[in-house]
Amino acid sequence: MRCGMYMLRPRNFGSLKEDSCITCRLRAGLPLASAPPKASMAASSSLSTPRGVRSGTVSSPCPMTPCTPCTPTQPVWQMKCDAAHARCPFPCSYALHQSSKGEDRLVLDCRGQSALWAVFDGHITQSVAGLSQREFPELVWSSACWPENPREALRDALLRCNERARQEKLLGGSTAVAVVASGATICCASLGDSRAVAGMRGGAWKRLSVDHVTTSPEEAKRVQALGGCLEWGRLGNLPMTRGLGNFNLEADGFTCDPDVIEVPRREVEFVVLASDGLWDVLSEKHCCQMVHDRGPAGVHGDMAKELAEHARLMGSTDDIAVVVAYFPPEGVVTSSIGGS
Numbered sequence: 149m150r151c152g153m154y155m156l157r158p159r160n161f162g163s164l165k166e167d168s169c170i171t172c173r174l175r176a177g178l179p180l181a182s183a184p185p186k187a188s189m190a191a192s193s194s195l196s197t198p199r200g201v202r203s204g205t206v207s208s209p210c211p212m213t214p215c216t217p218c219t220p221t222q223p224v225w226q227m228k229c230d231a232a233h234a235r236c237p238f239p240c241s242y243a244l245h246q247s248s249k250g251e252d253r254l255v256l257d258c259r260g261q262s263a264l265w266a267v268f269d270g271h272i273t274q275s276v277a278g279l280s281q282r283e284f285p286e287l288v289w290s291s292a293c294w295p296e297n298p299r300e301a302l303r304d305a306l307l308r309c310n311e312r313a314r315q316e317k318l319l320g321g322s323t324a325v326a327v328v329a330s331g332a333t334i335c336c337a338s339l340g341d342s343r344a345v346a347g348m349r350g351g352a353w354k355r356l357s358v359d360h361v362t363t364s365p366e367e368a369k370r371v372q373a374l375g376g377c378l379e380w381g382r383l384g385n386l387p388m389t390r391g392l393g394n395f396n397l398e399a400d401g402f403t404c405d406p407d408v409i410e411v412p413r414r415e416v417e418f419v420v421l422a423s424d425g426l427w428d429v430l431s432e433k434h435c436c437q438m439v440h441d442r443g444p445a446g447v448h449g450d451m452a453k454e455l456a457e458h459a460r461l462m463g464s465t466d467d468i469a470v471v472v473a474y475f476p477p478e479g480v481v482t483s484s485i486g487g488s
Contacts, residue, residue: 207453208233208241225281229256237261238329240473243452245425245460250274252423252467253281255326259289262298262330265471267342269423271386272320276313276393280322284309288328298330299408302337310392310404321386321393324406325357325421329475334413337406340391344421345432346411349477353436356419358407360390376401418446418474425468426459439472447474 206226229242236258242265244254251270258264264285270277287305288294294301306324323340336344338357346354360367362381367389371378377400383389384397394402418439426435435455439446442454452470459468 205243205245205453205456207243207456208450225253229254232257232263236263238263238473238475239447240265240471241450241452242471243450243456243468244470245456245468247425247465247467249467251277251322252425252469253277253322254421254469254471255281255285256471257285262295262328263473264288264326264328265419265421265473266324266326267421267423267469267471268392269323269340269342269425269467269469270320271322271388272394273318274320275318276320277322279313279316279318280309280324280392283312284324284326288326295330298328298333299335299337299410302326302328302335303406303408306337306339306392306406307404313393314395318393321391321402323388323391323423327356327419327421327473329413329473332413333410334416334419334475335408335410336419337408339404339406340388341427342421342423343427343432344419345436346416347418347420347436347440348415349417351440353432354411355432356409356411360407361387362389363387364389371401374401375399413475414478416475418472420455420470420472422455422470423467425464425466426455426470428466429459429462429464430455446472447476 233240233242233256236256240256240263242254242256244252246252251274253268253270253274255264255266266284268277268280284305287308288301291301291304293304306326323342325336325338325342325344327334327336327344334346336356338344339360341359341361342357343359344356346356348354362368362378362383368378371383371389376383381387383400383402384394386394386397386402389401390403390405392404420435420439438455438458439451442449442451451472455472456468456470
């Protein structure tokens with residue numbers, strides 16, 4: 149059976165040897181070992197090489213079966229996502245459909261019974277989004293606010309991520325939307341125009357993020373109060389007023405000040421996080437209806453990929469990053485698998 153991610157999970161993690169492939173060690177939660185021996189590399193190289201992050205499509209892995217060689221050319225971020233995907237306490241799927249820009253990034257990570265998902269939509273360059281993808285998860289888990297205050301841990305991690313981008317003198321910037329499920333709560337932090345929406349039990353939906361854009365009266369008033377000037381609906385050359393990076397626009401009112409919301413997990417059926425490549429062509433109501441209508445088939449399928457492909461059919465030509473996470477009622481046991 150062909151597997152879209154070209155990697156399969158071993159039956160027994162305890163038997164992994166020091167020269168096991170990187171992906172298998174990540175899935176087992178083991179530290180990375182030295183590079184696999186040449187024989188393993190040769191066995192892997194006979195597989196087709198998946199498209200990278202700059203263009204093409206990446207989505208959640210197929211259901212896992214006994215271990216076979218893993219391609220060494222798979223991006224590290226993707227191996228980390230798939231490793232976390234395999235042990236995530238909540239069923240979820242992800243999809244990354246890049247255009248020629250290739251500036252979207254996403255995160256899927258977990259720590260114990262807590263899970264973290266995030267989408268970053270870079271602009272001008274992909275540097276800030278790339279740094280955020282690499283460093284944001286550990287900034288959350290290592291926050292002094294974690295795990296007692298997940299809400300403040302998200303805020304703290306985004307602020308620290310922004311300062312690291314400043315220290316590295318990175319050009320451009322990125323939006324950010326992040327959701328963490330920990331204990332009885334779900335927290336969402338947002339910057340810019342990437343969004344997160346929750347499908348509530350009973351069929352209603354609720355936006356968890358806030359659009360920080362120049363067309364928002366509140367944001368326009370805030371920017372102007374700081375002496376910034378909006379011309380042709382832009383702050384500088386951006387439609388966003390908050391985000392990571394863009395340090396050259398801080399004097400004009402651009403800021404890294406995330407909005408954070410918290411909701412009880414028992415009230416939420418699922419959450420969808422995505423970049424504007426999805427939301428520009430798909431309303432939140434339509435999106436939630438699609439996910440809700442798929443029911444259990446969506447939980448055990450690849451709902452994120454379906455949403456991304458639907459956005460393409462609707463005419464989106466932008467990068468599209470999508471994550472769908474489900475929160476089954478207490479006592480319902482499901483597994484985190486996504487078809488491809």
